[in-house]
Amino acid sequence: MENTRYGLLIDYEFCTGCHTCETACKVEHGFETGLWGIQLKEIGPQQIGPRKWDWHYLPAPTALCDLCADRVAEGRWPTCVHHCQAQVIEYGPVEELAARMDKQFMVLYTPTA
Amino acid sequence: MPRCPRPINEELYRDEWIWQEGEYTVYRNCQYTAPGCHNGCGVLHYVKDNKLVKIEGDPKGALSNGRLCMRCLAMEEMVNHPFRIYNPMKRDPAKRGDDDAWEVITWDEAYDLYVEKAEEILGKYGKKSFCILGGTGRNTTWQFAALATTVMGSPNYTFGFLSGNSCYVPRMNVCFWMGGDVMVADCAQCVEEGYDHPDYVNPEVCVIWCCNPIVSNADGFFGHWIVDLMRMGTKLIVIDPRLTWMGAQAEYYLQIKPGTDGALALGWINVIIAEDLYDHDFVEKWTYGFDQLAARAAEYPPERVAEITGIPADLIVASARRYATAKPASVQWGLKFDQFKNGFGAAMGCAALWALTGNIDVPGGNIVVNTGFISGDARRMFSGMKNTAGEEFDMTERLGQDEFVVEQMGLEPQAHPDSLLKALETGEPYPIKFLFEQSSNFLANMGADPQRLLAAVRTVDFFVVTDYYMTPTAAACADLFLPIAMSIERTGCRSMFNPTRAISPVVTTNAHTDEDIVLDIGHRLNPEGTPWANATEFWEDVLHNIRDQAGKPYYPPDFTFDDLREKMYIWEPFEYRKYEKGLLRSDGQPGFSTPTGRFEFYSLTAEAAGGDPLPHYVPEPNKTADPEAFEEYPLYLTTGRRSWEFFHSEHRHLKSMREFHPWPRVEMTQETADKYGIQEGDWVLIENPRGSVREKCVINPSMHPDTIMAEHGWWYPERRDDISGDNPFGVFDSNINQLVPMEDYGPLGYCAPYDTQMCRISKCTDYHPTYDPGY
Ligand code: SF4
Ligand code: SF4
Numbered sequence: 001m002e003n004t005r006y007g008l009l010i011d012y013e014f015c016t017g018c019h020t021c022e023t024a025c026k027v028e029h030g031f032e033t034g035l036w037g038i039q040l041k042e043i044g045p046q047q048i049g050p051r052k053w054d055w056h057y058l059p060a061p062t063a064l065c066d067l068c069a070d071r072v073a074e075g076r077w078p079t080c081v082h083h084c085q086a087q088v089i090e091y092g093p094v095e096e097l098a099a100r101m102d103k104q105f106m107v108l109y110t111p112t113a
Numbered sequence: 114m115p116r117c118p119r120p121i122n123e124e125l126y127r128d129e130w131i132w133q134e135g136e137y138t139v140y141r142n143c144q145y146t147a148p149g150c151h152n153g154c155g156v157l158h159y160v161k162d163n164k165l166v167k168i169e170g171d172p173k174g175a176l177s178n179g180r181l182c183m184r185c186l187a188m189e190e191m192v193n194h195p196f197r198i199y200n201p202m203k204r205d206p207a208k209r210g211d212d213d214a215w216e217v218i219t220w221d222e223a224y225d226l227y228v229e230k231a232e233e234i235l236g237k238y239g240k241k242s243f244c245i246l247g248g249t250g251r252n253t254t255w256q257f258a259a260l261a262t263t264v265m266g267s268p269n270y271t272f273g274f275l276s277g278n279s280c281y282v283p284r285m286n287v288c289f290w291m292g293g294d295v296m297v298a299d300c301a302q303c304v305e306e307g308y309d310h311p312d313y314v315n316p317e318v319c320v321i322w323c324c325n326p327i328v329s330n331a332d333g334f335f336g337h338w339i340v341d342l343m344r345m346g347t348k349l350i351v352i353d354p355r356l357t358w359m360g361a362q363a364e365y366y367l368q369i370k371p372g373t374d375g376a377l378a379l380g381w382i383n384v385i386i387a388e389d390l391y392d393h394d395f396v397e398k399w400t401y402g403f404d405q406l407a408a409r410a411a412e413y414p415p416e417r418v419a420e421i422t423g424i425p426a427d428l429i430v431a432s433a434r435r436y437a438t439a440k441p442a443s444v445q446w447g448l449k450f451d452q453f454k455n456g457f458g459a460a461m462g463c464a465a466l467w468a469l470t471g472n473i474d475v476p477g478g479n480i481v482v483n484t485g486f487i488s489g490d491a492r493r494m495f496s497g498m499k500n501t502a503g504e505e506f507d508m509t510e511r512l513g514q515d516e517f518v519v520e521q522m523g524l525e526p527q528a529h530p531d532s533l534l535k536a537l538e539t540g541e542p543y544p545i546k547f548l549f550e551q552s553s554n555f556l557a558n559m560g561a562d563p564q565r566l567l568a569a570v571r572t573v574d575f576f577v578v579t580d581y582y583m584t585p586t587a588a589a590c591a592d593l594f595l596p597i598a599m600s601i602e603r604t605g606c607r608s609m610f611n612p613t614r615a616i617s618p619v620v621t622t623n624a625h626t627d628e629d630i631v632l633d634i635g636h637r638l639n640p641e642g643t644p645w646a647n648a649t650e651f652w653e654d655v656l657h658n659i660r661d662q663a664g665k666p667y668y669p670p671d672f673t674f675d676d677l678r679e680k681m682y683i684w685e686p687f688e689y690r691k692y693e694k695g696l697l698r699s700d701g702q703p704g705f706s707t708p709t710g711r712f713e714f715y716s717l718t719a720e721a722a723g724g725d726p727l728p729h730y731v732p733e734p735n736k737t738a739d740p741e742a743f744e745e746y747p748l749y750l751t752t753g754r755r756s757w758e759f760f761h762s763e764h765r766h767l768k769s770m771r772e773f774h775p776w777p778r779v780e781m782t783q784e785t786a787d788k789y790g791i792q793e794g795d796w797v798l799i800e801n802p803r804g805s806v807r808e809k810c811v812i813n814p815s816m817h818p819d820t821i822m823a824e825h826g827w828w829y830p831e832r833r834d835d836i837s838g839d840n841p842f843g844v845f846d847s848n849i850n851q852l853v854p855m856e857d858y859g860p861l862g863y864c865a866p867y868d869t870q871m872c873r874i875s876k877c878t879d880y881h882p883t884y885d886p887g888y
Contacts, residue, residue: 017358018337019773020180020181023769024186027186074125075122076122082170082179083186
């Protein structure tokens with residue numbers, strides 16, 4: 001099991017763009033202004049049909065994401081997982097997470113080496 | 114309460130309220146102001162050497178089960194901020210506005226000065242010449258009443274110049290008058306089992322009206338509950354002049370012209386009655402005034418409503434059908450009903466819809482909440498008491514009594530903010546000479562026409578400000594500054610609406626809580642009226658006096674504040690369909706707590722107050738009504754939409770929040786920006802005859818090109834060299850309320866046009882501030 005790869009599964013259909021993951025990550029790692037462990041990207045808003053809009057946020061872990069190694073070692077969830085206001089981020093082995101990708105607008109990240 | 118969706122490590126996240134974890138003492142706690150907001154989320158405070166080191170959401174916490182917003186996550190920066198003030202300061206009233214004139218004093222010296230001024234000024238002008246100004250939904254909603262009445266002997270406490278009492282007061286009165294109690298969208302927040310409660314049903318449709326709850330979290334309502342509902346299948350109808358994220362996810366998004374919500378409500382009622390989609394059983398058994406409502410709504414066919422609101426008629430009809438046929442359906446409403454002049458009539462229309470469709474107090478509908486008003490329970494500890502002269506308290510001299518029937522009828526618990534301004538400016542009906550400000554910053558926020566307010570308040574003999582750092586209001590007006598404790602330093606209780614939870618101090622500083630200040634001054638001026646030695650003793654007395662509907666105490670006489678802490682969450686019993694069970698009226702009969710015992714579409718209380726008893730729509734100033742006047746100011750100006758980073762005028766001094774949101778934003782469409790030669794990121798001058806401000810352009814592709822939205826509450830705490838003078842911290846550069854009038858409130862004195870001003874815009878070329886956090 002040592003070689004199990006871990007990742008973050010995000011159901012971005014319901015990501016509200018609340019910035020909690022970004023802030024929690026910055027506070028946890030003490031990142032200075034301008035540095036991010038996870039960053040939010042905006043998709044849209046674009047009108048894709050009569051009275052139909054497409055507007056989503058996509059949180060993306062950066063090269064500074066260490067999957068909250070210290071927290072995980074202590075027995076905690078990564079801080080973005082713990083605090084996400086929409087509860088759309090899950091942490092775990094990628095195989096398990098991949099098995100949960102059964103709906104629209106999901107993304108699986110493997111940010112660590 | 115919702116539950117944490119993943120396994121919880123029981124070693125790290127415990128059931129106790131306090132434990133040791135390595136070098137940290139960990140406290141399970143409730144976060145409730147200062148700083149904002151209204152929620153009281155469950156948090157874990159990690160403390161070392163009397164200092165907060167970090168904060169986490171408590172996964173076992175009620176309400177948000179571990180989730181936290183970015184402001185709470187920045188709590189360490191907030192409470193340990195270098196700009197905080199911990200010692201009282203005084204200044205010669207002749208030197209108001211001079212930041213070099215402050216002198217640091219001890220608490221005893223501050224209280225001595227306070228008592229000396231109280232005796233001198235109130236001796237000369239009478240006790241009623243004292244008035245206290247409060248803020249929004251913060252942990253001061255009873256303290257200001259207690260201090261004004263029992264301690265100072267004055268009937269005058271009010272909002273900090275919030276014109277027309279235009280925040281929740283109008284909507285709460287709509288609820289009280291029509292239905293007898295406050296009502297709120299059900300997200301299982303009142304039951305301990307949360308979404309697993311056997312009776313709870315997820316709403317098929319939830320209408321989001323005049324709010325963006327995921328950002329605002331207003332009035333004890335955690336906005337992301339709506340996201341929980343969406344994930345469980347709830348569909349949304351969103352009514353908002355601007356498209357929001359929620360609007361984009363909605364089945365129906367209705368882009369409404371600002372201030373026309375009353376017409377839309379009547380249009381929906383029209384469709385629902387005309388197509389026979391209403392709940393006959395509920396209407397016949399439990400409501401009053403259906404025929405009058407139907408007659409009023411008949412004046413609003415979809416075509417007419419389309420013309421007024423700008424929403425296509427077919428969309429009005431389709432969305433009305435969707436709401437009426439969904440079972441159950443709820444409406445989460447918001448502040449903006451209170452912030453246009455005819456908002457009261459619109460809010461009545463909204464509430465009427467809940468009853469018309471039989472969605473009142475049913476699972477997943479709009480539930481009646483008669484629990485959780487612990488600040489009201491705290492307030493009652495004072496109101497029956499005698500004033501400083503030992504007389505029973507008389508409210509008939511309160512500011513606003515001479516102008517507002519609702520004040521004369523005793524329907525309003527506080528003085529009228531616009532009447533306070535009049536009294537300051539004219540000395541009528543009597544002079545106000547001693548002001549005390551608590552948890553508000555009216556030069557930056559809440560007060561309209563702040564430059565007028567500044568001139569008015571400088572006429573008083575003595576002005577006390579309590580805050581945790583220097584604000585524009587304190588800088589410009591205060592003679593005595595009392596530093597207040599922040600949430601982690603306070604003893605208190607929060608319960609809106611369920612459960613009751615303790616707020617425990619985890620560090621001590623020289624700042625005082627608002628409770629301490631009321632009691633400390635009370636012990637000097639009216640010891641009999643303030644018999645509690647400290648806040649803990651006071652809160653225990655409050656708990657012992659809470660009774661259920663039958664008059665039985667909830668808490669045993671030996672129940673202590675420590676018991677509350679140890680239990681963490683105490684759930685008061687909650688039931689659905691209370692009107693069927695005799696659980697709403699003091700006589701124990703079924704029905705609602707209204708004059709007729711029914712939900713009143715036709716409100717007898719509104720009629721007695723001289724108002725329109727039915728839901729109504731009155732046009733606000735708009736281009737169709739007055740084409741000439743608006744030639745010069747062609748754009749609708751809406752204000753006050755919430756930001757993730759800030760609670761009203763708070764949090765501007767956090768560099769973490771300013772990284773996300775460095776400057777005030779004014780939203781407009783690309784078409785509008787192009788028309789005025791503005792590019793995204795440009796500073797924009799926003800003007801009307803009352804004033805002008807500067808905010809930065811952000812393109813919002815989904816607003817009406819006639820409408821712009823400008824942020825509220827802006828000032829620049831980093832401008833520490835700019836504290837003295839008449840524009841402290843640059844507040845008048847960007848405070849949008851300079852374009853909003855005082856004394857232009859709606860009928861009965863409720864609601865004010867914060868959201869329905871007209872303006873013009875141009876590119877601002879001579880304003881180039883830079884941001885340096887200063888720490
Ligand atoms: S897992 Fe930790 S390090 Fe990675 S983005 Fe989330 S909070 Fe940041
Ligand atoms: S915390 Fe969750 S909801 Fe908020 S921005 Fe991040 S992923 Fe989206």
